[in-house]
Amino acid sequence: MISKWQADDTRPVLRFSPYAWAKLLYFRDKGRTEIGGFGITETNDLLYITDFITVKQNVTSISVSFDDNAVADFFEAQVDFGRKPQQFARIWCHTHPGDSPEPSLTDEDTFKRVFGHCDWAVMFVLAQDDSAYARLSFNTGPKAQIMLPVRVDYSKEFNGTELPIWEKDFKENIQPIVFTTAAAGLDKSKQLSLLQLYVVSKNGTKEVHF
Numbered sequence: 001m002i003s004k005w006q007a008d009d010t011r012p013v014l015r016f017s018p019y020a021w022a023k024l025l026y027f028r029d030k031g032r033t034e035i036g037g038f039g040i041t042e043t044n045d046l047l048y049i050t051d052f053i054t055v056k057q058n059v060t061s062i063s064v065s066f067d068d069n070a071v072a073d074f075f076e077a078q079v080d081f082g083r084k085p086q087q088f089a090r091i092w093c094h095t096h097p098g099d100s101p102e103p104s105l106t107d108e109d110t111f112k113r114v115f116g117h118c119d120w121a122v123m124f125v126l127a128q129d130d131s132a133y134a135r136l137s138f139n140t141g142p143k144a145q146i147m148l149p150v151r152v153d154y155s156k157e158f159n160g161t162e163l164p165i166w167e168k169d170f171k172e173n174i175q176p177i178v179f180t181t182a183a184a185g186l187d188k189s190k191q192l193s194l195l196q197l198y199v200v201s202k203n204g205t206k207e208v209h210f
Helices: 018-030 068-080 105-115 162-175
Strands: 015-016 036-042 045-053 057-059 065-066 093-094 122-125 133-136 144-146 148-150 174-176 194-201 204-209
Touching: 015 018, 018 036, 018 045, 018 093, 018 162, 045 122, 065 068, 065 174, 093 204, 105 122
Parallel strands: 015 045, 015 148, 057 174, 093 122
Antiparallel strands: 036 045, 036 093, 057 065, 122 133, 133 144, 194 204
């Protein structure tokens, strides 16, 4: 992996477990489009990604559009697991099929619109040549943006891959769009707001604030 920002004693680092990194690479290399998902972290280390989870999405070589209902189901499941929004709804991970990890204008617009009202959020992009881009944005108080070095923490235990499960997730969630005259008119501005999400559970409607 090539990260343009080097770690030092003062700069925080975005770290991946070997499992999360292997899973991300699998999804990136499985298709020829962008792939998007959420980084899952532990409560006491919000910049250490232990898993990469995708949801149903329409993808092209230049865009990712999550299915609203799938995101709602994902959020509900994470809350039921006992996780807080900081652990599953702050790090947006996606891949680029080309050799540049630099965010596109669409990436920037999506990040600002969807995550701009969170107290903090991270945009992570991994390109086909293993170059990576990670930016931490603070959106409250004295707003700031920090470029993050990216590392895979191989000191952590790695219990191996789960290829059958990953392949099943890929087939169920990743839906490439074939451009036609009709597809060209899709409204790209329709994005799920992560500021306030209502998810339906067995007990009724739960309101999850981010």
